[in-house]
Amino acid sequence: MTTRTSRSRRPGTGSDSLEFRGRQSFDSDPFSHILRPPPGETEEERARRIHSLQEAQRISREIDQSILESKKLYDQRKKAVKILLLGQSESGKSTTLKNFKLAFAPAQFRSERAAWRTIIQLNVIGSVKRLLDVLSDEFEYSSSSPPGSLGRTASSQSVPRPKVLTDEHRRIRMRLSPLLSVETSLSRKLFPDNVDRERVPELCVRAGGGWKTIVERATSPPGPSVKKGRSHRPGTSEGKNTDDPTNILAACRDDIVSLWEDPAVQAVLSMRNVRLDQAPGFFLNDAGRIAVEDYDPTDSDIVRARLRTYGVEEHHLIMEAGQTWYFYDVGGSRSMRPHWVPYFDDVQAIIFLAPLAFNQVLEEDPQVNRLQDSIHLWQEVCANPLLSQSNLILFLNKMDILAANLNAGILVRKYVPSYGDAPNDVPHVTKYFKDKFHAYQKRLSPKPRPFFCHETSVVDTNATRAILVGVQEGILRSHLAKINVI
Numbered sequence: 423m424t425t426r427t428s429r430s431r432r433p434g435t436g437s438d439s440l441e442f443r444g445r446q447s448f449d450s451d452p453f454s455h456i457l458r459p460p461p462g463e464t465e466e467e468r469a470r471r472i473h474s475l476q477e478a479q480r481i482s483r484e485i486d487q488s489i490l491e492s493k494k495l496y497d498q499r500k501k502a503v504k505i506l507l508l509g510q511s512e513s514g515k516s517t518t519l520k521n522f523k524l525a526f527a528p529a530q531f532r533s534e535r536a537a538w539r540t541i542i543q544l545n546v547i548g549s550v551k552r553l554l555d556v557l558s559d560e561f562e563y564s565s566s567s568p569p570g571s572l573g574r575t576a577s578s579q580s581v582p583r584p585k586v587l588t589d590e591h592r593r594i595r596m597r598l599s600p601l602l603s604v605e606t607s608l609s610r611k612l613f614p615d616n617v618d619r620e621r622v623p624e625l626c627v628r629a630g631g632g633w634k635t636i637v638e639r640a641t642s643p644p645g646p647s648v649k650k651g652r653s654h655r656p657g658t659s660e661g662k663n664t665d666d667p668t669n670i671l672a673a674c675r676d677d678i679v680s681l682w683e684d685p686a687v688q689a690v691l692s693m694r695n696v697r698l699d700q701a702p703g704f705f706l707n708d709a710g711r712i713a714v715e716d717y718d719p720t721d722s723d724i725v726r727a728r729l730r731t732y733g734v735e736e737h738h739l740i741m742e743a744g745q746t747w748y749f750y751d752v753g754g755s756r757s758m759r760p761h762w763v764p765y766f767d768d769v770q771a772i773i774f775l776a777p778l779a780f781n782q783v784l785e786e787d788p789q790v791n792r793l794q795d796s797i798h799l800w801q802e803v804c805a806n807p808l809l810s811q812s813n814l815i816l817f818l819n820k821m822d823i824l825a826a827n828l829n830a831g832i833l834v835r836k837y838v839p840s841y842g843d844a845p846n847d848v849p850h851v852t853k854y855f856k857d858k859f860h861a862y863q864k865r866l867s868p869k870p871r872p873f874f875c876h877e878t879s880v881v882d883t884n885a886t887r888a889i890l891v892g893v894q895e896g897i898l899r900s901h902l903a904k905i906n907v908i
């Protein structure tokens with residue numbers, strides 16, 4: 423500093439201030455000082471200095487480039503279509519997203535096939551586990567009855583019933599037990615770190631695409647360094663990762679099929695009022711096709727696979743037309759809902775999934791009717807000022823299950839007394855609840871907006887594709903209108 427000051431003063435020239443201003447143009451450039459070679463610099467020092475300068479320039483260019491790219495990405499995202507999928511847990515949000523992928527980004531959908539294969543296998547094992555739990559309860563119950571006596575139902579201790587399970591069922595149960603250990607080991611790797619496995623009985627994974635890599639790593643054969651010099655013997659677990667359920671599942675295939683198809687087992691399920699076929703991720707009717715070594719999932723299998731969403735997942739789909747659409751798929755259980763709010767900003771459309779599950783209760787709170795919970799959630803979404811600019815698209819989902827329930831004679835008025843004596847069929851029941859949703863939207867929206875509603879069964883990929891094409895066009899048109907392109 424001293425040197426610079428003394429050098430900057432030229433004796434005999436005009437005022438200091440003028441001279442200072444003149445020097446400022448040179449000295450105020452911080453680089454000129456840094457770049458100036460130090461006095462007495464050797465050749466070697468000079469080379470080192472120039473090299474580090476070049477390195478600094480390279481890093482600086484890289485930083486500029488990355489800022490530019492982040493800005494581009496930000497602008498791209500700002501202009502892109504953003505869709506939020508909302509609804510209670512198991513309402514069909516992730517399934518709808520898979521349908522979007524299948525319809526508009528099929529290559530991306532199919533690139534995830536290997537990871538979904540493992541999830542489907544885990545879904546099969548999950549159903550077997552639930553089935554074995556029911557059978558264990560039944561064994562325990564019947565063994566507590568006096569020998570040769572009739573058993574009693576779990577729900578009503580006073581109603582006797584015959585013992586239906588035999589020693590062969592016990593043997594099958596033993597033979598199926600290896601399935602449970604492979605499931606425990608694999609799902610432990612997939613579960614988010616902060617989730618208590620005991621409290622979340624269903625398979626769930628870390629948010630983001632990371633789980634697919636974990637699945638692939640956990641189930642792919644050991645690398646050449648591990649298996650060096652050894653060849654894989656087909657039909658053995660050699661050459662397979664021990665976390666890959668394929669071999670064990672294939673070995674258990676016949677037992678799974680015969681257990682599921684056994685009339686005695688079906689009788690126990692029906693006596694205990696257990697509807698495994700209505701549970702998410704149900705594949706036992708397809709176990710014979712899935713529990714084989716060369717199982718390759720169909721598109722429909724992938725769409726039906728169940729994987730609970732934990733947190734909020736961002737997915738971006740490169741649509742066939744080349745635009746990027748962002749989807750936010752949220753976990754729908756009550757504890758997840760506070761995490762939704764940060765994603766409410768700047769979304770073009772909300773697809774709200776509401777199954778007309780009038781006769782079901784929430785898993786996380788069995789005191790609460792599912793349909794009632796959906797209606798409350800809808801009211802909150804309609805009234806939320808942060809969402810007042812977004813289009814709301816209602817999917818009355820799981821229409822296939824509604825039809826099955828009504829066909830089975832389950833009366834809506836038993837669960838929803840206000841339904842009264844109106845006909846207990848799909849058109850009347852649907853219209854009744856659709857009108858309710860419409861009325862709440864009209865009443866609660868901060869400003870008027872159109873009511874879009876579709877009746878869906880999003881496990882039916884063909885029917886869903888036709889609906890999504892219309893939805894996609896509508897969203898795009900409204901988005902383009904908003905950014906003044908049309």
Ligand SMILES: Nc1nc2c(ncn2[C@@H]2O[C@H](COP(=O)(O)OP(=O)(O)OP(=O)(O)O)[C@@H](O)[C@H]2O)c(=O)[nH]1
Nearest residue numbers: 512513514515516517702703728731754820879880
């Ligand atoms: N039968 C039938 N099953 C459906 C339908 N829609 C979804 N499912 C099944 O219901 C289960 C739950 O669907 P998901 O899409 O995972 O539900 P979600 O809303 O993402 O649930 P969370 O991630 O827990 O919030 C899956 O096993 C689906 O296959 C439908 O329309 N009909």
Ligand SMILES: [Mg+2]
Nearest residue numbers: 515516730731
């Ligand atoms: Mg989900």
